[in-house]
Amino acid sequence: MFAVPDNTLVIPENPALRHPVRVALEFAADRDRWRHLLRYDPEERFSALVDSDELQEIWLMSWLPGQHTDLHDHEFAAGAFTVVSGQLSETVARRAVDGRAVTELHSLSAGQSRVFGPGYIHEVRNEGPDPAVSVHVYRHQPRAMRPYHLDPISGPTRV
Numbered sequence: 467m468f469a470v471p472d473n474t475l476v477i478p479e480n481p482a483l484r485h486p487v488r489v490a491l492e493f494a495a496d497r498d499r500w501r502h503l504l505r506y507d508p509e510e511r512f513s514a515l516v517d518s519d520e521l522q523e524i525w526l527m528s529w530l531p532g533q534h535t536d537l538h539d540h541e542f543a544a545g546a547f548t549v550v551s552g553q554l555s556e557t558v559a560r561r562a563v564d565g566r567a568v569t570e571l572h573s574l575s576a577g578q579s580r581v582f583g584p585g586y587i588h589e590v591r592n593e594g595p596d597p598a599v600s601v602h603v604y605r606h607q608p609r610a611m612r613p614y615h616l617d618p619i620s621g622p623t624r625v
Contacts, residue, residue, distance in 0.1 A: 552594055556590050558587065560621060
């Protein structure tokens with residue numbers, strides 16, 4: 467069983483669907499399915515749509531050292547991402563029940579995954595010396611990113 471992070475809303479899953487982490491792991495392991503799409507862009511992280519249907523989108527992303535997202539959420543989408551190779555770090559930002567800002571840092575290496583739901587605010591970056599590759603699964607909505615600013619006192623606020 468996979469836990470839903472405490473700063474997300476739970477969306478009831480279709481019992482016929484496999485958990486998004488299992489989907490991400492399956493696509494990560496099937497390199498022949500996406501190898502031809504993989505690129506490294508020196509200017510910004512690269513992303514390519516690998517597969518989609520009416521229920522989900524699967525995206526491939528590559529990250530050169532130093533590349534990152536800004537702080538964002540995925541609007542109403544839920545899903546997961548898995549690191550295929552290299553290392554990524556994820557900083558999660560939220561407002562605690564008492565109103566104070568809380569951040570959590572998660573270091574991820576090949577084979578490790580993170581789950582997200584609507585309102586899950588995070589940034590992902592490659593702080594390592596080598597390129598990284600990840601597979602992302604988005605459900606309930608297409609891939610979208612809403613920007614946030616992190617106020618160290620009151621927490622994340624929409625830009």
